[in-house]
Amino acid sequence: MSDMCPRSLGACIPRVAGVRAVPPGSSVSAMPQDTTIDIGRPVSGDAVDLILDDHRRFEDLLRQLRSSESDRPAVLAAFAALHVAHAEAEETHVYPQLKKRRAVDADEADHGEHEHAEGNEALLEVMECASDDTQKWADAVENLSALVNHHLVEEELTILNPARDELGPRVLAELGEKFAAERNRQIDADCGRIENVRRIVAQAEREGLIDD
Numbered sequence: 001m002s003d004m005c006p007r008s009l010g011a012c013i014p015r016v017a018g019v020r021a022v023p024p025g026s027s028v029s030a031m032p033q034d035t036t037i038d039i040g041r042p043v044s045g046d047a048v049d050l051i052l053d054d055h056r057r058f059e060d061l062l063r064q065l066r067s068s069e070s071d072r073p074a075v076l077a078a079f080a081a082l083h084v085a086h087a088e089a090e091e092t093h094v095y096p097q098l099k100k101r102r103a104v105d106a107d108e109a110d111h112g113e114h115e116h117a118e119g120n121e122a123l124l125e126v127m128e129c130a131s132d133d134t135q136k137w138a139d140a141v142e143n144l145s146a147l148v149n150h151h152l153v154e155e156e157l158t159i160l161n162p163a164r165d166e167l168g169p170r171v172l173a174e175l176g177e178k179f180a181a182e183r184n185r186q187i188d189a190d191c192g193r194i195e196n197v198r199r200i201v202a203q204a205e206r207e208g209l210i211d212d
């Protein structure tokens, strides 16, 4: 891999979709490209169900990333796109709605955003590894797995349970549509490319969500 990828692993991983990443609210002209790994493309559904579906995808992709039999660059590309898109969609639509309806308080939502930032920082460490067969890479994947798994557990316990308790089916369906639209828009915009992950991590550092 090193002859094909002199700068970093993440810089040469296959693209999952699109050609550019854009902030929430702006339009996207790029069309999605084919990927060998299916990360789903829901357009509607109960928001909590859609989020849980992605959480299972995260767990599966992390398992594949750890396996030496996987196409690790392809798995990493899929994981990066899904992680960025899912977190952006939660922060843009789900957390604000849950705060507005007092299903979660500001501290819980802020904590979720902090954990997204930690996950993105750990993801970037993996993407910046020069090779996927070194101890440095294994350590970075172990750290990424630990942080993401911790976040999934905590989010399911402290955010998704109250969402189920406090929001009715109609609101959860409306929220699911918005979550899916933003998630898919991010993926179409190639949100998992390394330049965009670097941008997001740098922004999180500026906002004090993680240490620089």
Ligand SMILES: [Fe+2]
Pocket (backbone or CB within 6 Å): 051, 055, 086, 090, 155
């Ligand atoms: Fe989530």
Ligand SMILES: [Fe+2]
Pocket (backbone or CB within 6 Å): 087, 090, 112, 116, 151, 155
């Ligand atoms: Fe989350």
